[in-house]
Amino acid sequence: MSDKGKLALYWAASCGGCEIAVLAINEKILDVANAFDIVFWPCVMDGKVRDIEKMPDKGLDLCLFNGGIRNSEQEYMARLLRKKAKVLVAFGSCAHEGCIPGLANMNSRDEIFQFVYKDCPSADNPKGVLPEVETKVSEGTLHLPFFYDTLKTLGQTVDVDYYLPGCPPEPERIWDAITAILTGKLPPPGSVIGAETTVCDECPRKREEKKIKEFKRTWQVIPDTEKCLLEQGIVCCGIATRAGCGALCPQVGSPCIGCYGPNAGVEDFGARMMTAIASVIDSNDPEEIDRIIQEGIPDPVGTFYRFSLAHSSLRRSNRAGNGKPAAKEEAEVSGR
Amino acid sequence: MSDGTFEPKIVGFLCNWCSYRAADLAGSSRVKYPPNVRIIRVMCSGRVDPTFALKAFELGADGVLLAGCHPGECHYLEQNYKAMRRFSMLKHTLRAMKLEEERFQLLWASAAEGNRFAEHVAKMTDEIRKLGPLNWPRNWIEKGVGDKEIEKFLKEHEEAMEVPAR
Numbered sequence: 439m440s441d442k443g444k445l446a447l448y449w450a451a452s453c454g455g456c457e458i459a460v461l462a463i464n465e466k467i468l469d470v471a472n473a474f475d476i477v478f479w480p481c482v483m484d485g486k487v488r489d490i491e492k493m494p495d496k497g498l499d500l501c502l503f504n505g506g507i508r509n510s511e512q513e514y515m516a517r518l519l520r521k522k523a524k525v526l527v528a529f530g531s532c533a534h535e536g537c538i539p540g541l542a543n544m545n546s547r548d549e550i551f552q553f554v555y556k557d558c559p560s561a562d563n564p565k566g567v568l569p570e571v572e573t574k575v576s577e578g579t580l581h582l583p584f585f586y587d588t589l590k591t592l593g594q595t596v597d598v599d600y601y602l603p604g605c606p607p608e609p610e611r612i613w614d615a616i617t618a619i620l621t622g623k624l625p626p627p628g629s630v631i632g633a634e635t636t637v638c639d640e641c642p643r644k645r646e647e648k649k650i651k652e653f654k655r656t657w658q659v660i661p662d663t664e665k666c667l668l669e670q671g672i673v674c675c676g677i678a679t680r681a682g683c684g685a686l687c688p689q690v691g692s693p694c695i696g697c698y699g700p701n702a703g704v705e706d707f708g709a710r711m712m713t714a715i716a717s718v719i720d721s722n723d724p725e726e727i728d729r730i731i732q733e734g735i736p737d738p739v740g741t742f743y744r745f746s747l748a749h750s751s752l753r754r755s756n757r758a759g760n761g762k763p764a765a766k767e768e769a770e771v772s773g774r
Numbered sequence: 775m776s777d778g779t780f781e782p783k784i785v786g787f788l789c790n791w792c793s794y795r796a797a798d799l800a801g802s803s804r805v806k807y808p809p810n811v812r813i814i815r816v817m818c819s820g821r822v823d824p825t826f827a828l829k830a831f832e833l834g835a836d837g838v839l840l841a842g843c844h845p846g847e848c849h850y851l852e853q854n855y856k857a858m859r860r861f862s863m864l865k866h867t868l869r870a871m872k873l874e875e876e877r878f879q880l881l882w883a884s885a886a887e888g889n890r891f892a893e894h895v896a897k898m899t900d901e902i903r904k905l906g907p908l909n910w911p912r913n914w915i916e917k918g919v920g921d922k923e924i925e926k927f928l929k930e931h932e933e934a935m936e937v938p939a940r
Contacts, residue, residue, distance in 0.1 A: 510924055581930060708867065709828055712864055722858075728862050735866065739867060751832040752831060754913055755870070755871045
């Protein structure tokens with residue numbers, strides 16, 4: 439056995455982009471391999487959960503965990519890796535704040551199953567089979583993980599040492615984080631490793647006065663190349679989003695959508711966006727304000743919480759029948 | 775609460791210069807209104823960040839009331855217009871999150887309008903009482919899954935992966 443540190447990487451409810459982002463540090467991946475033995479990385483190499491289970495607790499030096507917690511298996515892996523890792527990093531937007539998979543929190547499990555397995559135009563499921571936790575076959579009982587109603591972030595599931603934001607994190611920031619971990623120059627546990635300023639600070643566009651009479655969607659206009667996108671009526675999330683990407687999107691005329699998550703000190707990303715954007719609407723007439731908002735922002739949750747719904751104050755949409763008296767709800771649960 | 779009827783908890787953000795004084799006037803002139811609103815005084819309705827309302831719902835409030843000076847009469851000139859826009863924006867989002875209309879309301883009340891304030895609180899309390907409790911944190915509870923399911927996985931992994939050591 440070498441005396442190198444042990445590194446594990448895992449994915450839960452994510453797209454795989456974070457795994458590619460790790461490789462996007464290019465030849466520096468060799469430096470990572472010099473510093474660590476990669477003992478577990480299901481996306482890239484063979485490895486067994488059993489091996490991790492048999493490790494002593496805190497036997498892993500570092501675990502980079504990407505993806506949110508969508509089902510019971512992912513929760514099991516999150517708990518296992520928490521137990522085995524000295525340092526657990528929520529890697530990327532999904533683990534940090536739920537990201538796109540977290541937008542499914544606008545629906546319930548039943549609604550998701552109904553669409554995915556039945557109503558979706560490409561679904562071919564004449565028998566209407568839905569995933570079951572247990573299926574009895576002649577050879578015995580088969581098991582599938584339990585699919586949660588609400589996607590959780592990694593931080594809502596287990597204690598997380600550090601958060602690395604981004605969808606996916608930029609290679610330079612990944613390298614910064616790995617360097618920080620290797621050299622021990624780390625912020626206090628529980629903090630986000632990243633800049634403490636906003637995308638606007640990195641954005642070269644010219645800012646003057648913000649007064650918005652009409653919100654425009656990206657397909658409706660060809661934006662001016664110099665002027666701040668928000669001043670042109672395009673909802674740009676740069677004002678609330680943590681810097682770190684180099685303002686890649688606004689530089690090429692596409693508004694920031696907030697993938698780097700809330701800036702330091704921002705509790706609820708969407709609330710910060712709403713407060714900022716609403717205050718620059720150029721009208722004092724309640725009806726006109728309503729019209730500007732409703733016509734210009736047809737999907738407020740997808741606009742303000744695209745990456746952070748699971749991590750926001752409310753975490754999900756209100757479930758039907760939530761306000762019913764407790765006794766009635768108990769009956770529903772037992773009937774399931 | 776003792777007789778089992780539901781009493782809504784409403785968090786009210788009232789501006790120092792008008793609506794808080796309206797509530798004060800309602801009190802000093804002994805206007806009767808339901809005690810369901812918990813008042814938080816802020817310097818201006820424009821100070822109320824949507825985070826405040828979201829936090830109240832997150833912590834289990836059944837309703838949130840935002841109150842300020844009448845448009846055009848703000849102590850800080852036009853900050854209540856910002857409150858108006860923010861209210862409209864947050865309302866738009868909360869509607870998408872399937873929150874009932876009555877649970878988040880905006881009221882303009884001047885320092886002389888104790889009655890108006892009291893009437894609005896009475897009306898709002900009544901509306902929310904009809905809706906029933908909100909209990910937003912209950913939205914996060916997984917129905918029909920607990921630590922048991924997770925523990926089951928632990929055992930399954932152990933059973934499935936046990937191979938004789940060579």
